[in-house]
Each structure stands twice: as structure tokens, then as C-alpha cells.
Amino acid sequence: MELVKPAFGLIFWMFVSFALILFLLKKFAWKPILEMLDEREKTISDALNSAQKAKEEMTALRAGNEKLLQEARNERDILLKEAREAKEMIINEARAKATEASDKILASARENISNEKMAAITELKNYVATLSIEIAEKVLKQELADPNKQKELVQTLLKDTKLN
């Protein structure tokens, strides 16, 4: 029966010392330990979070780089294409202009030539006319040097002339 009869002395000491140790440990042990545990857990989770974030940023960065590169490549292609088109256009234009110019030159040349030809022809005609007049004059002079032949010509002319 002695076993289940709590002794006053022990209860007294137990209350005093347990209250004391509760106070001492609370202040000097549990508070710093629990705070440090919390802090360490926070640090670890923060570190993990930031690592995760860095990883995500890295992926995003790599994707961005890739995109940038692709854009640059596209731009280069576009530039090249435009340059090629511009070249084509310039060549074509130049060719068209050259053709036009040569055509013009040809046309004016042809005109000149025909003008010159016409002038030459006219000159030639005039010359031929003068020449033939001179020849005719000389022929006439020779033909009509003999008065008999003059009379014969008048006769012939008169004959041809019909008097209506």
C-alpha cells in the first residue's frame, strides 16, 4: 500500500524542481533550439526554393536565347531575300533602261539616216535635174547648131501639135 501513497516530500521537491527546470530549459534550451531549428528549416527551404527558381530562370534564359537566335536567323534570311530581290530589281531596271536608251538611239539614228538619205536623194535629184538640163542644153546646142535641123524640129513639133 505504501507504493500508491504519494509522499509529501517528494511531491514538494518535484513541484519545486520541475517548475525550475521547466523555466530554465524553456529559457536557455528550448527557445534557442526551437528557434534555430525553425531558422535552419527556413534556410534550407529558402535555398531549395531559390535553386528551383534559378533552374527555372536558366531554362527561361535558354529558351529566350534560342528564340533570339531564331529571330536573328529569320531576320538574316529576310535580309538576304530582300537583298536578292533588290538586286534583281536593280538589274532588271537597269536592263530596261539600257534597252530603252539603245532603242531611242537607234530610232534617232534611223531618223537621221532617213533624213540624210532624203536630203541626199533630193540633192541627187536636183543635181541630176541640173545635170540633165545641162546635158539637154548641150544636146540641144549640138542638135540645133545646124539650121536645117532646127527647121526639121520645128516641123516635127508642128506636126505633133494638132491644132484643135
Next chain:
Amino acid sequence: MLNNIKGFRSFYTKATAFSLAVIFSAFSTFAHEEAHKTSPEGAHDTTATVQHDSLATEAHAEAGHHREEKFDAGKMIMEHVADAHDWHLWGHTSIPLPIIIYSSEKGLDIFSSSKFNHGHDDYNGYRLEHNTVVAVNEDGTVNEELSANLWDISITKNTASLFISLILMLFIFISAAKAYTRNPNTAPKGIQAIIEPIIIFVRDDIAKASIGPKYKKFMPFLLTVFFFIWINNLLGLVPIFPGGANLTGNIAVTLSLAVFTFIIILINANKNYWMHVFAMPGVPVWVLFLLTPIEILGVFLRPFVLMVRLFANMTAGHIIALSFFSLIFIFGEMNVVAGYGVSIFSLAFTLFMTCLELLVAFLQAYVFTLLSAIYFGSAVEEHHHAEEHH
């Protein structure tokens, strides 16, 4: 997570080493006593040793007078698990402890328990009778009236053991706390590595799980009570000084712990808790006449059960281990050879019981803390299903 596992593993390795040390020291003490037994003179010696071991106050006188005194296992065990006014070390050596006694007539008296000479002498009008200090009259009769009014706050074996465990706890945890503040945010080392997994276990699996978001307030008490019970349980398993006192198997100690839990419940209990005690919401009035007395009883029953559970478990463990031990002497008294034969089985059983007690030491600390936490949880729980009852 991994760190925790590792911490626990190293902790258990240490615990196992510790238990082996306990068992070996138990064995060596035992072997010493056995050696005494072999000689014819030793037979008397053993009786004396055992008698003294049991802290029987009459051991001296009786061992001297009756050589054939029978070994009383029940008495030995009961006196082993009970408190004493001196701390027996070995053979005839024991540490006398201070007696502090106050009576309304004689005032405060402080003197060493050695003055009683193991209960043979009276001192200053006091006498040690069955481990209890009583007041005696001039003619040598016990003064019953005065004895009933004595306030005995002596440093008994259990009180001394209590102080030792407290110094041990202060040393362990304050040095651990220093290690934490000195090297913040580093992996735990040494003593930290042993206690940290347990602290986290108490915090996450006991406090957070049972109390909820308000757990922080109760952490100091839960941790203190857990380590107090556990360390004292382990110290109780050590058969030699400074262990060996059955502190957590003493009803005064478990009563005090339970009262602490009870006081904390009373201080922190909110309106919701009292409403559930006195007027359970959603219950018809006529049922309340039946329910309220049960609930009020339950308020007191909870700490009472805490007290009884720890006391009974620890005391029972000690009694069983000592019973196996006693078998050796009971059979040894019949026949020396039988004593040796039984000793093998007895030792095996004692060893098994010690291992089991190592588990129980942890388990009881866990159960006490967990139940306290659950009671705190019910005391601070918010009234979250109020609307359902209207």
C-alpha cells in the same frame, strides 16, 4: 529527412551500447554476489547482502541474530521500488541523505539520515520506522498525533535521483542549445545529433499533430516532460549509482507530472472546452444531466490516468526484472546447483526484460507526452462547427 534517419540510427546504436553496459554491470554485480554464495560463510553473507540490498532497516540486527533467515523476494522487491532515506551503493555501504523535517511543535530540523543508524537509533525525538520518519515521545513510544502532523521534505533517494537527473538534463540541453547558437545553420553534431531527431519528433509528430497551429506555446512543457520521463526511466534501469532509483515509478512523481499537465490544461482551456464539458453543444437537455457529470469526471480522470499509467508501467517493469533476479536466490536457498542452473535462465530473462524496458522507457515518455498534447489540443481547439448545432 535522411539526416533524421541517420540521427536516429546513431542514437539507437548509442542506446544499445548503453543498454549493454547496463546489462554487464548488472551481471558483474550479480556474479560478485554469486561468488559469495559458494563458500559456507558466503551463504550468510549473501543473506546479509540481499537483506541490506533491500534496504531493510532491520537487516543488520536480523542478519546478525538469525543466520538461517529466509530470503523474502516480495519484501526485497517492494523495498527496491520504494523510496528510501539513504542510497544503498553496495554491500554495507550506502550514502546517508539529509533529513529535513518540520513540525509545528519542534520547528525545522535538518540532520543526516546516518543519525538513525539504519533505524536502530532515535534522534532528536524522531525515529525511522519502515522508511518513514515518525515522532517519538520521551519514553520511546511513537507519538501518533505529532507524527501525523510532520512535514517531511527530506532529500530521499528519489529526490536525490531527481536532482541528479535535473542536473543531467540542464547540462545536456543547455550545452546543446549553445551548440545551436554557436553554429547556426549547420548539420547537427554530437549531442545535437542525438536529441535533434527526438525534438523534431516531439514537435512534428506529437505537438503539431495533436495541438494544431497553437502548438508552440506547449513545446517547452512537452519537451521537458518527454525528456524528464525518458531520462529518468533510463536512469531507473541502471542498477548502480547514480541510477537505480525508481523515480518515474513513484506515484508522487507521476502525480506531480499529471498535476502540471492538469494545471496547463486549466490555464489554457478556452470557452469552447468548458462548453463541451458543462453543456455539450447539440445534445438534448435531458442527456446533459447524464453527460455533464461524466464530462466533469473526465476532466479529472485524464490526468489521473496519466499518473497511474506511468507509475504502473515503470513499477511493473522493475518488479518483473527484480522477480527474475530473485528466482536465483530462491532456488539458491534450496540448492546451490539449482541456483546456478536457474541463474542462466534468470539472467536471460532479466536481459530480455531490460531490453524491453528500454523500449518501454521511450514508449511511456512518448505516451505521456502524446496524451498531454492531445489534452492540450482539446483545451485550445476552436469552436469550428458551431453553426451545425443550431
